Amino acid sequence: MRYSEEFRNDAVALVRAGASQREVCRDLGVSKSAMSKWVADAERADQGLPAAKDLPASEDAKVRELMRRNKLLEQENEVLRRAAAYLSQIHINAPKIVFPLVREMAAPGARIRVPVVVACRVLGFSKQAYYRWLQQPVSAREVEEAHLIEVLWELHADDEEGGYRVLADDLHDLGYEISERRVWRLCKIAGIQSTIVGRTRKSKKAGEPVGDDLVQKDFTADGLDEKWLVDITEHWTGEGKLYMCAFKDVCSNKIVGYAIDKRMKAGLAVRALTNALMQRGYPENVIIHSDRGSQFRSRKFQKALKRYKLRGSMGRVGACGDNAAMESFFSLLQKNVLDRKRWHTRDELRLAIVHWIEAKYHRKRKQRRLGKLTPVEFETIVRSAVELAA
Numbered sequence: 140m141r142y143s144e145e146f147r148n149d150a151v152a153l154v155r156a157g158a159s160q161r162e163v164c165r166d167l168g169v170s171k172s173a174m175s176k177w178v179a180d181a182e183r184a185d186q187g188l189p190a191a192k193d194l195p196a197s198e199d200a201k202v203r204e205l206m207r208r209n210k211l212l213e214q215e216n217e218v219l220r221r222a223a224a225y226l227s228q229i230h231i232n233a234p235k236i237v238f239p240l241v242r243e244m245a246a247p248g249a250r251i252r253v254p255v256v257v258a259c260r261v262l263g264f265s266k267q268a269y270y271r272w273l274q275q276p277v278s279a280r281e282v283e284e285a286h287l288i289e290v291l292w293e294l295h296a297d298d299e300e301g302g303y304r305v306l307a308d309d310l311h312d313l314g315y316e317i318s319e320r321r322v323w324r325l326c327k328i329a330g331i332q333s334t335i336v337g338r339t340r341k342s343k344k345a346g347e348p349v350g351d352d353l354v355q356k357d358f359t360a361d362g363l364d365e366k367w368l369v370d371i372t373e374h375w376t377g378e379g380k381l382y383m384c385a386f387k388d389v390c391s392n393k394i395v396g397y398a399i400d401k402r403m404k405a406g407l408a409v410r411a412l413t414n415a416l417m418q419r420g421y422p423e424n425v426i427i428h429s430d431r432g433s434q435f436r437s438r439k440f441q442k443a444l445k446r447y448k449l450r451g452s453m454g455r456v457g458a459c460g461d462n463a464a465m466e467s468f469f470s471l472l473q474k475n476v477l478d479r480k481r482w483h484t485r486d487e488l489r490l491a492i493v494h495w496i497e498a499k500y501h502r503k504r505k506q507r508r509l510g511k512l513t514p515v516e517f518e519t520i521v522r523s524a525v526e527l528a529a
Contacts, residue, residue, distance in 0.1 A: 237264070375482075429454075
């Protein structure tokens with residue numbers, strides 16, 4: 140079984156928190172050899188050393204080189220796509236802002252040289268306008284602010300509820316030294332605004348669905364990986380809020396994947412989805428049912444559904460029963476972990492959540508709907524029956 144990097148890091152964190160490797164292996168259902176390797180790799184990483192790996196075969200090296208080149212081409216194509224998308228949204232002199240990119244791509248020393256005529260055609264401008272710009276290019280500050288606006292749009296797409304102060308904090312996390320006042324000015328120029336207007340949340344409206352309701356309150360499934368429910372919960376700690384996005388299999392009630400972070404962004408939902416797919420072997424045509432939260436309506440999440448050939452589903456506005464099965468899990472989590480004590484740090488609460496899900500909910504909590512079996516026991520029986528039938 141393949142495990143996500145987030146799962147491996149949580150397992151190592153439990154060992155470093157004082158639990159023995161044997162206990163963690165038993166609670167999380169991993170082998171002793173895998174656990175030992177994860178701990179050893181973590182220790183090597185702390186020392187700045189690479190993880191111990193066997194030397195690759197010559198064919199594998201060629202494949203990796205091809206994959207590296209393909210990734211580089213995708214990144215370069217992404218630059219053009221983002222530039223075109225950015226120009227359609229901002230309200231400043233767009234051609235002058237993008238022409239430095241054309242000049243850079245057309246430079247003789249560029250690794251992948253793009254002719255001016257091709258770059259201008261893709262970006263929607265004439266080459267004559269570009270050459271006129273060469274006679275009087277824009278200032279460095281205009282270029283810098285155009286780049287900052289592009290980054291702000293990307294951050295806003297991840298968290299549509301965050302205002303300019305939240306965006307300023309995100310920029311600081313990325314290493315930008317910029318004042319909140321400047322961020323406010325750039326947001327005003329670009330038309331970037333929080334989806335929450337005013338001081339209360341009562342004015343916030345649910346977004347339009349980006350998919351039909353394929354579940355219709357039918358929280359049953361004939362087999363594993365047919366329907367997954369997803370939602371996000373939050374809880375306060377002494378350091379601020381901690382958010383968790385989790386995916387639950389309708390057939391077995393098992394939490395097939397989750398991600399935990401200090402911010403509720405679209406990336407949190409995408410990371411949880413990726414972790415779930417990795418754990419389950421990347422099944423296709425799974426119905427992914429959610430509410431109409433901005434994280435699940437985001438472009439990143441919808442692109443991930445299409446990329447992995449999954450079927451998106453969304454409930455109605457203000458109908459909590461449309462995702463009641465997922466809410467029942469979060470209710471258990473609330474009673475058994477979140478409300479048990481005051482959590483001083485996010486890491487403390489994170490490890491408590493991971494331990495309760497993997498050690499208790501999956502492997503010790505018997506459920507009547509599953510015939511008084513745990514989710515792990517139920518899935519083992521179902522998979523054995525499928526293998527025998529095949």
